[in-house]
Amino acid sequence: MLNLIKLVVGVSSLEELIERQKKPLNSRLHPEHGALPVVHTRSYPRRAADILEGGSLYRVISGLIQCRQRVLDIQTETRPDGTQGTLFLLSPEIIRVEPRALRPFQGWRYLESKDAPKDLTASQISNLPPHLQKELTLLGL
Template structure:
């Protein structure tokens, strides 16, 4: 399975991400649907879009840590207000916590194989505060 990973800019926590995704400008319906989903705007269209849509997720880096993922529902091109072409990544509204892992900054998005992706958080850490999860990750726990 193939995934994407992308930095989240201007968001300090998973709660901030969840709140931002419910804003009207961040919710759109994919072609042929009436259900609005959270959307991420990006410039480049992934060449391996078909593989991504076979169960892939968008992993999110917040504050230098991979903290969560959301299943990719659709990928579409669109025309921006300035006339340039962009890409919309439609996501499941469910934010799934993963085992926090440090990640250095990068631009745009990157492919992430399932073997390199952090596993989902287990029930013992799912309810821990984000600051504690970050600390545990820094200690390799």
């Protein structure tokens, strides 16, 4: 199993990502799963089969890896300008993970399971504002 990691552009909090994914523009109908959140990207992953064996898309929001969603399908699409693109169809369930600082990068990256942040349990989820959580994470606390 292999994962991906990608920056969330134009979103400043996990709550904002949750609201964004509820909009019809950000979902696609899947024959088996119904309406699913979708992430658009340019490149199709060469290791798609490894990702589809239970991999997740880890999301970087405001400089921190904050959550993941299982990748349920990967599809190609033709954009309105005629270029090819890729859609990652995700599970609607957003799983919070141990926050980890990460510098900005373009596109997506592969993330081996051994290097992925661990899932948080309900008792570990912090109610701190995102900027404080980021500062504490950067301090190693």
